Amino acid sequence: MQIDLIKQNWQNLFNIYNNSMRKIYITKPDEILIKDLSCFCIKQILECGQVFRFTRLPELEKNEVVFAYRIISKDKTAIILESDNQAKILTKDVNYFINYFDLDADYESIKENFVEDEILKCAVNYGYGIRILNQDLLEVIISFIISANNNIKRIQKSLNLICERFGKNMGDYYAFPSLKELSKINEQQFRECGVGFRAKYLVSTINDLIECKLENLTKLNNDELKSKLISFKGIGPKVADCILLFGFHDMSVFPVDTWVIKIFNAYYTVKQERNVKVINKFLVSKFKNLAGYAQQYLFYYKRELEGVKI
DNA sequence: TTCCAGGTGCATA
DNA sequence: TATGCACATGGA
Numbered sequence: 342m343q344i345d346l347i348k349q350n351w352q353n354l355f356n357i358y359n360n361s362m363r364k365i366y367i368t369k370p371d372e373i374l375i376k377d378l379s380c381f382c383i384k385q386i387l388e389c390g391q392v393f394r395f396t397r398l399p400e401l402e403k404n405e406v407v408f409a410y411r412i413i414s415k416d417k418t419a420i421i422l423e424s425d426n427q428a429k430i431l432t433k434d435v436n437y438f439i440n441y442f443d444l445d446a447d448y449e450s451i452k453e454n455f456v457e458d459e460i461l462k463c464a465v466n467y468g469y470g471i472r473i474l475n476q477d478l479l480e481v482i483i484s485f486i487i488s489a490n491n492n493i494k495r496i497q498k499s500l501n502l503i504c505e506r507f508g509k510n511m512g513d514y515y516a517f518p519s520l521k522e523l524s525k526i527n528e529q530q531f532r533e534c535g536v537g538f539r540a541k542y543l544v545s546t547i548n549d550l551i552e553c554k555l556e557n558l559t560k561l562n563n564d565e566l567k568s569k570l571i572s573f574k575g576i577g578p579k580v581a582d583c584i585l586l587f588g589f590h591d592m593s594v595f596p597v598d599t600w601v602i603k604i605f606n607a608y609y610t611v612k613q614e615r616n617v618k619v620i621n622k623f624l625v626s627k628f629k630n631l632a633g634y635a636q637q638y639l640f641y642y643k644r645e646l647e648g649v650k651i
Numbered sequence: 652t653t654c655c656a657g658g659t660g661c662a663t664a
Numbered sequence: 665t666a667t668g669c670a671c672a673t674g675g676a
Contacts (some may be wrong), residue, residue: 390657391657485657486659488656488657488658489656489657489658489659490655490656490657490658490659490671490672491656491657491658491672491673492655492656492657492673492674492675493656493657494656494674494675495656495672495673495674495675496656496657498674532672535672535673535674536672536673537671537672537673538659538670538671538672538673539659539671539672540672542659542660574659574660575658575659575660576659577658577659577660578658578659579657579658579659580657580658580659583657596657597657598656598657598658599655599656599657599658600656600657601657617658640657644657
């Protein structure tokens with residue numbers, strides 16, 4: 342009996358040790374230290390098109406620091422300093438950013454699923470440090486309505502203007518406006534932030550969100566959720582997939598945009614295809630519950646190959 | 652000047 | 665259900 346207890350305790354200790362060894366980070370007061378960069382590259386994470394409110398800080402890129410960025414999410418912020426062998430996430434909200442950067446997920450195992458697809462293997466090799474962020478749902482919905490037929494630079498500019506004009510002043514940055522704050526913005530004011538024809542979609546969808554309540558969306562199953570999202574103005578199949586992927590961390594979707602059409606026609610078909618539904622169906626059934634990851638590696642790879650700068 | 656960007660809404664057939 | 669056009673705007 343006593344031997345069993347000792348064995349059990351040793352097993353527990355071994356598990357704790359094993360888990361801590363596998364963890365890619367350790368926490369300190371106001372800091373997360375990423376000790377293994379094989380699945381973490383801040384440049385790739387932020388510049389792969391999933392998020393828009395970040396700034397590169399070249400003035401901090403000196404000595405051993407290779408990349409320096411500031412990220413703002415909701416009403417929180419972090420400075421990320423990455424060197425050759427480690428990265429530091431400096432923030433007052435350590436737990437928030439552990440979840441935000443998906444640090445407890447095992448990306449090594451995720452990437453192993455993609456070695457049999459030649460193109461994806463190259464894409465994963467190139468974007469080895471990509472992680473799918475756990476972003477604020479409201480911010481994702483607004484961001485991707487603005488993303489329609491738009492470019493990343495202008496999406497960033499519009500979102501920053503919306504935050505500066507209507508978000509809470511947090512000292513040296515602005516929070517993303519709450520739903521209540523967003524509901525006070527009219528179409529003209531959105532247009533002044535450079536969102537163009539999407540202004541009316543934003544006003545309409547924000548009203549709908551006030552009515553249906555954001556938290557009620559989380560009670561729906563995947564199909565109901567997508568139908569509900571598409572019922573809002575400015576949200577079609579592609580934007581809905583982005584909201585599911587980046588706002589709900591649903592990895593079974595594969596948003597098809599202009600870049601995915603290029604990828605599909607370059608690597609996955611002999612006959613040129615323009616039908617987004619056909620492309621989406623093929624890629625979702627090919628990558629199944631890992632589709633979201635696959636999409637993000639491929640999206641980043643293709644854009645980088647073509648030399649697109651954010 | 653023209654084309655394009657993490658598309659969608661709407662009218663028409 | 666499928667197709668085609670309009671929609672803002674700034675950079676290449």
